[in-house]
Amino acid sequence: MAGSAVRRTRFAPSPTGLLHLGHAYAALVAEREASPGQFLLRIEDIDRDRCRAEYETAIHEDLAWLGLDWQRPVMRQSDRMAAYRDALARLAPYSYPCRCRRGDIRAALSAPQEGALPAGPDGLVYPGTCRGRSLSEAGPDDVIRLDVARAFDALGIDRIGFRDGAIMPGHDHVLTRDQFLDGIGDVILSRRGMGTSYHLAVVVDDAAQRITVVTRGKDLFDSSYIHVILQKLLQLPTPLYHHHRLIRDDAGKRLAKRDDARAIRHYREDGATPQDIRRMVGF
Secondary structure, three states, rough: OOOOOOOEEEOOOOOOOOEEEEHHHHHHHHHHOOOOOOOEEEEEEOOOHHHHHHHHHHHHHHHHOOOOOOOOOOEEEHHOOOHHHHHHHOOOOHEEOOOOHHHHHHHHOOOOOOOOOOOOOEEEEOOOOOOOOOOOOOOOOOOEEEEEEEEEEHHHOOOEEEEEEEOOOOOEEEEEEEHHHHHHHOEEEEEOOOOOHHHHHHHHHHHHOOOOOEEEHHHOOOHHHHHHHHHHHHOOOEEEEEEEOOOOOOOOOOOOOOOHHHHHHHHHHHHOOOOHHHOOOOO
């Protein structure tokens, strides 16, 4: 567990669309959990095909309008590929290349079993089809996966866990090795054309920014198990976690960036004040 005397949190949006009410809530939670420490902004722009400069500009403008302030300069993931390459190299003993596409994974999981297919934080749980391949066989169209069983063996543990400050405070949330394999599987460390993945990048960046409290939505709860095992493999500190509630629409569905009607920018243009937005999300 991170032991810094100064609490440090971050809000880390991807510039792939306008920020909506859910983002406003997440940013406000991160700022609140930092008090009286330091609140940081990080731009998660590893998906270069979807990220846009205008959305990054809008992130800064909307957050400043809400009354948030953060340390400068702002970390941008697109500037940190060397750090991700280094981390990926350190994870090489527990990694393998995978050529499977989504259709291959679905076909492997569908036969011969019946019923619902196992799903984890990143979609269908990978069945390990390519697990025996060596990194020396990796091609340009392969992803790199973490061999979870090998990672557990290397660490000499049979379970992984973390502490959450919002859900059952003071209680350790734990998965056994078998639960991790069955419910999450061999996660991707480096995606095609990216050189990294969300899971690897966020772990490396949280350590680089000395984050002591990671705030995120409950939808990312299972991802935290992934991040803890990567922290242990990379010998990085594990922060406290705070998984907060999600802002939903009238039908109870979690807001997404395609929900432009709930974008902060549109509320601003319609005359809303920052206090109006805070009240709308329960602050």
